[in-house]
Amino acid sequence: MSSKRIAYYPKPAGGLDALKASLAALQGQGIVAKGFATLSHANQPTGFDCPGCAWPDRNHHSSFEYCENGVKAVAAEATSHRVTPALFNGATVTELMAQDDYTLESHGRLTEPMRYDAATDRYVPVAWAEAFALVAQHLNALPSPDDAIFYTSGRTSNEAAFLYQLFIREFGTNNLPDCSNMCHEPSGVGMRPQIGVGKGTVTLDDFTKADAIFIFGQNPGTNHPRMLGELREASKRGCKIVVFNPLRERGLERFADPKNPVELMGGETKIASQYYQLRIGGDLAAAKGLIKAVLEQGAQDRKFIAEHTEGFESFMQGVLDEPWADIEAASGLSHSQLLEAARIYITSNATICTWGMGITQHKHSVATIQMLVNLLLVRGNIGKPGAGACPVRGHSNVQGDRTMGIYEKPAEAFLDKLGKAFDFEPPREHGYDVVAAIEAMAREPGKVFFAMGGNFAAATPDTEATWAALRNCALTVHVTTKLNRSHLVHGKEALIMPCLGRTEIDQQAAGPQGVTVEDSMSMVHISLGMNAPASPQLMSEPAIVAHLAAATLTRSKTPWLWLVEDYSRIRDKIAEVVDGFADFNARLKAPGGFYLGNSARERNWQTLNNRAQFKSHRLPEEEAANQLFKLMTVRSHDQYNTTVYGMDDRYRGVWGHRRVCFINRDDLIKLGFGAGQWVDMTSVWADGERTARRFLLVPYDIPAGCLASYFPETNALVPLSAFADEARTPASKSIPVRLSLHVE
Numbered sequence: 001m002s003s004k005r006i007a008y009y010p011k012p013a014g015g016l017d018a019l020k021a022s023l024a025a026l027q028g029q030g031i032v033a034k035g036f037a038t039l040s041h042a043n044q045p046t047g048f049d050c051p052g053c054a055w056p057d058r059n060h061h062s063s064f065e066y067c068e069n070g071v072k073a074v075a076a077e078a079t080s081h082r083v084t085p086a087l088f089n090g091a092t093v094t095e096l097m098a099q100d101d102y103t104l105e106s107h108g109r110l111t112e113p114m115r116y117d118a119a120t121d122r123y124v125p126v127a128w129a130e131a132f133a134l135v136a137q138h139l140n141a142l143p144s145p146d147d148a149i150f151y152t153s154g155r156t157s158n159e160a161a162f163l164y165q166l167f168i169r170e171f172g173t174n175n176l177p178d179c180s181n182m183c184h185e186p187s188g189v190g191m192r193p194q195i196g197v198g199k200g201t202v203t204l205d206d207f208t209k210a211d212a213i214f215i216f217g218q219n220p221g222t223n224h225p226r227m228l229g230e231l232r233e234a235s236k237r238g239c240k241i242v243v244f245n246p247l248r249e250r251g252l253e254r255f256a257d258p259k260n261p262v263e264l265m266g267g268e269t270k271i272a273s274q275y276y277q278l279r280i281g282g283d284l285a286a287a288k289g290l291i292k293a294v295l296e297q298g299a300q301d302r303k304f305i306a307e308h309t310e311g312f313e314s315f316m317q318g319v320l321d322e323p324w325a326d327i328e329a330a331s332g333l334s335h336s337q338l339l340e341a342a343r344i345y346i347t348s349n350a351t352i353c354t355w356g357m358g359i360t361q362h363k364h365s366v367a368t369i370q371m372l373v374n375l376l377l378v379r380g381n382i383g384k385p386g387a388g389a390c391p392v393r394g395h396s397n398v399q400g401d402r403t404m405g406i407y408e409k410p411a412e413a414f415l416d417k418l419g420k421a422f423d424f425e426p427p428r429e430h431g432y433d434v435v436a437a438i439e440a441m442a443r444e445p446g447k448v449f450f451a452m453g454g455n456f457a458a459a460t461p462d463t464e465a466t467w468a469a470l471r472n473c474a475l476t477v478h479v480t481t482k483l484n485r486s487h488l489v490h491g492k493e494a495l496i497m498p499c500l501g502r503t504e505i506d507q508q509a510a511g512p513q514g515v516t517v518e519d520s521m522s523m524v525h526i527s528l529g530m531n532a533p534a535s536p537q538l539m540s541e542p543a544i545v546a547h548l549a550a551a552t553l554t555r556s557k558t559p560w561l562w563l564v565e566d567y568s569r570i571r572d573k574i575a576e577v578v579d580g581f582a583d584f585n586a587r588l589k590a591p592g593g594f595y596l597g598n599s600a601r602e603r604n605w606q607t608l609n610n611r612a613q614f615k616s617h618r619l620p621e622e623e624a625a626n627q628l629f630k631l632m633t634v635r636s637h638d639q640y641n642t643t644v645y646g647m648d649d650r651y652r653g654v655w656g657h658r659r660v661c662f663i664n665r666d667d668l669i670k671l672g673f674g675a676g677q678w679v680d681m682t683s684v685w686a687d688g689e690r691t692a693r694r695f696l697l698v699p700y701d702i703p704a705g706c707l708a709s710y711f712p713e714t715n716a717l718v719p720l721s722a723f724a725d726e727a728r729t730p731a732s733k734s735i736p737v738r739l740s741l742h743v744e
Helices: 015-028 032-039 068-078 083-088 093-097 100-107 129-139 159-170 185-195 227-234 283-296 302-309 312-321 322-329 333-347 366-379 398-403 410-423 434-443 465-472 541-552 567-577 665-671
Strands: 114-117 122-125 148-152 214-215 238-244 254-256 274-276 351-354 388-391 446-450 476-481 493-498 506-508 511-513 515-518 525-526 627-634 660-663 678-685 688-699 708-711 735-741
Touching: 015 032, 015 068, 032 068, 083 122, 083 410, 114 129, 129 446, 129 476, 129 493, 148 159, 148 434, 148 541, 159 398, 159 410, 159 446, 159 515, 159 541, 185 366, 185 388, 214 283, 214 333, 227 238, 227 254, 227 465, 238 333, 274 333, 283 312, 283 322, 283 333, 283 476, 312 434, 351 366, 366 388, 398 515, 410 567, 434 465, 660 665, 665 688
Parallel strands: 148 446, 214 238, 214 351, 238 274, 351 388, 446 476, 476 493, 627 708, 660 688
Antiparallel strands: 114 122, 114 493, 506 511, 515 525, 627 735, 660 708, 678 688, 678 735
């Protein structure tokens, strides 16, 4: 671990340091030789899909289809470190709670199922059959199926997700909150009524044909580094890359491709043609300003608008009536900056708009996404080569899980087909999303909380309230590969069910099995593990679901254990139920899998009126400042979602720290504070104040009035009731806070 210091990092993203960090990750997990052998199978036609991000694979025959982020994810899964009962014999749950997230992660892979023993405050071994019986006993004793909550992580495979939602619906509830509720829910909610589909409309091939790529609220250098390869190639051929982001992020500025010998030894490629540091939450106004410039110059695509859209005239008038002064104030950008960006957009014949959680985790995220889609529609940039909408999702199968039915608001047509295929009547009432699930657990004692992967206690907002809600449960259960915070924030009874990782051989009755995933661009492909399991007691996620269902649903007509003998049987049932998966098993044989298709990409608008819809939105009213800052929560470079791989944030120049607060230098002067001082952050909300203590002030290139700090440390500041309109995603990127000097 690095010594604690703040030191500017002068190099581009990637390069030799990315290779060094990758090697260090393998060394730290004690698997250098095994690690390189494992990585040679990553993202290959007969290998496993990287358990990191959901960015698609360009070349399925390349031996180097992974990145630093992926290496860390693979190393963490293939680690030589093990969590055996000895760890729990030596430490109580209370003692383990005192360890930080990095330390918990570093203990390694869980080796056998464990049950919480309240008398000793320790986890103790439990047989699988006993564990399944305990869950079944609790579930079947509930007054209503709706008293159970079933969470899903985006790393869950299609096969496991399909069986999981089937089990839950046969049990009798649609309580299926998932990680989408905390990240890209606004993308689907915003896009579906506008263009008829909630997924991105581009493929990787479009990145080779775009004249311009507009990037909003996204940091690919840390969150999905393989995207930098596409941006590098686009930049080198002359594509304009226009970035809107409050923070200066190295991966959006400069990149050195570790696969390129020249760049590996000191060369680099400029990524952003223009970089606009708008204020936090200013993206809606910025997009509206770009549209206003297009309309004022008469540069809209009149033919496309007339043939394919509805609502343009009233939308146009609303945009033209918006004063430039209001747009500038709300965006934090000048008139000249907005016109400069608009000129690039107008001169581009094909433009991609891409965005991440810097857009989705705001109160006005749905309106912002619809304004970005308006921006594309006004010049006909959906449904032609090199153009379209590209929401970039995080976890490797978060999009696939939703396709498989992991959704608290299922479509009636999906439920009809599911019921027909398995001969039962699915519940129709909508279930809980993440926020509603936390509220329900807090309000009503005795619920059962079951998590298929993830780290719910660390990923969720309003930490104190969420933890209290989980502790209010009669039973909490976690299917997982490694120990994390959620296993220590438990109900009255608790189970840890260790599962196979994606790099491991999944041996079932019919032989080794593969699972499938869907990436951010709707490509579905198979994943085949190649390592021996970390322990002979591990079960696969599909097998865990099947055994739990068999133990719980004693009258079910579904042959649960037969289905998991051969996963092709599960895929045959998926083909019966899920649109786009006809001949599922046969289509998987193509290298790289198959494309699900996208109706909007074909300009087939599956909206109420069979036309793409312009959606009007006023600029948000600015709340009174009252000396408050806007805080955005971010990941460090040594982190993926809630998994902390190390304590460094290389590109931002932070070494050995995590409790830091990035702040504008002028704001430091105005406050009378200095770099290196420790502060407390207090969020101010209608229901009261929340404080996170002892953060190091770090001057950074960020707009005045804006702060940034890492999660999950700052999740405690996000009120449970602060969420996106319509989508209810926690507004973790725009938290009103004040700073005060920390007193020891």
